[in-house]
Amino acid sequence: MTEGQIIKALSGFYYVRAEDTVYRCRGRGVFRKKGIHPLVGDYVNFDINDPNEGYITEVKPRKNELMRPPVANIDQAIIVSSSVKPEFNPLLLDRFLVLIEYKSIKPIIFITKADAASTEEKKILEKYQKEYKQIGYHVEWFSTRDPKEITYLFDLFKNKISVVAGQSGVGKSSLLNALNPSLFIKTDDISESLGRGKHTTRHVELVEVGDGLVADTPGFSSLDFNEINMQDLADCFPEMRSRKGKCKFRGCLHDREPKCAIKEAVELGKIKTYRYEHYLSFLNEIQSRKPRY
Numbered sequence: 001m002t003e004g005q006i007i008k009a010l011s012g013f014y015y016v017r018a019e020d021t022v023y024r025c026r027g028r029g030v031f032r033k034k035g036i037h038p039l040v041g042d043y044v045n046f047d048i049n050d051p052n053e054g055y056i057t058e059v060k061p062r063k064n065e066l067m068r069p070p071v072a073n074i075d076q077a078i079i080v081s082s083s084v085k086p087e088f089n090p091l092l093l094d095r096f097l098v099l100i101e102y103k104s105i106k107p108i109i110f111i112t113k114a115d116a117a118s119t120e121e122k123k124i125l126e127k128y129q130k131e132y133k134q135i136g137y138h139v140e141w142f143s144t145r146d147p148k149e150i151t152y153l154f155d156l157f158k159n160k161i162s163v164v165a166g167q168s169g170v171g172k173s174s175l176l177n178a179l180n181p182s183l184f185i186k187t188d189d190i191s192e193s194l195g196r197g198k199h200t201t202r203h204v205e206l207v208e209v210g211d212g213l214v215a216d217t218p219g220f221s222s223l224d225f226n227e228i229n230m231q232d233l234a235d236c237f238p239e240m241r242s243r244k245g246k247c248k249f250r251g252c253l254h255d256r257e258p259k260c261a262i263k264e265a266v267e268l269g270k271i272k273t274y275r276y277e278h279y280l281s282f283l284n285e286i287q288s289r290k291p292r293y
């Protein structure tokens with residue numbers, strides 16, 4: 001028996017890495033009956049029955065899992081936003097942050113295209129960068145135009161499994177290519193005619209970036225809050241989470257309730273108004289969701 005990690009799933013095979021060798025494995029027949037679906041990122045035990053082939057005998061318990069992309073044991077999610085084209089969008093950033101916080105995955109914020117921002121735009125971005133850092137988020141702001149300038153990012157990936165998320169056109173593929181030129185993930189520069197085709201493949205692979213692994217397919221393509229309950233939403237905002245239990249009423253949704261510690265913190269400028277407004281707009285979205293039977 002050998003221990004390894006699934007780094008790729010394709011056509012019924014799992015590619016399991018152990019030390020520096022990759023073994024092409026199948027899952028045990030009984031997995032299907034038991035409803036066990038190995039995922040990329042899973043730590044497994046396997047038996048080798050050919051020099052480079054084997055059978056997975058056991059899937060170890062997972063720390064977490066995502067369905068889009070299908071990856072287990074994720075350490076962090078890199079949310080890619082761009083300075084311009086498309087314009088930096090804090091509402092969308094907060095949407096990604098909430099979805100990632102909800103999964104108990106550590107978010108990291110990357111802002112690309114620093115080279116393309118005007119002086120005026122840079123001032124605004126500096127302010128946002130400062131404010132998101134104050135909340136406790138790790139923020140990096142850079143350009144992928146010169147790969148040599150972003151090698152310092154390697155450290156962030158070291159010994160971690162990361163997924164990348166972000167709206168179309170922000171530079172996710174350009175970033176991965178800059179960090180690992182052997183990947184050649186197509187970017188919009190060279191594959192305009194392929195349109196949306198490039199990320200529709202269903203297989204996922206963990207690719208090496210620095211001394212870490214990154215899923216080559218972006219995550220969170222569906223950005224709805226269907227899984228999230230009203231009561232859980234504030235926990236997905238770190239600056240609200242840290243004030244948990246301080247409101248007068250138990251179960252306070254920080255909306256119309258009196259003596260609300262969150263609204264007081266907003267008034268005192270301790271919570272940014274736009275963050276609170278985004279909270280209210282997400283809360284409204286969850287409240288108006290049709291019940292599912």
Ligand SMILES: Nc1nc2c(ncn2[C@@H]2O[C@H](COP(=O)(O)OP(=O)(O)OP(=O)(O)O)[C@@H](O)[C@H]2O)c(=O)[nH]1
Nearest residue numbers: 113116143144145168169170171172173174187188
């Ligand atoms: N000026 C500038 N342009 C960039 C930078 N990073 C990416 N771009 C450009 O932005 C466009 C979109 O980049 P992609 O890497 O394809 O973006 P993506 O997020 O992978 O987009 P989707 O595949 O649609 O999700 C391309 O024309 C890139 O050349 C940057 O740091 N600076």
Ligand SMILES: [Zn+2]
Nearest residue numbers: 247252254260
């Ligand atoms: Zn409250």
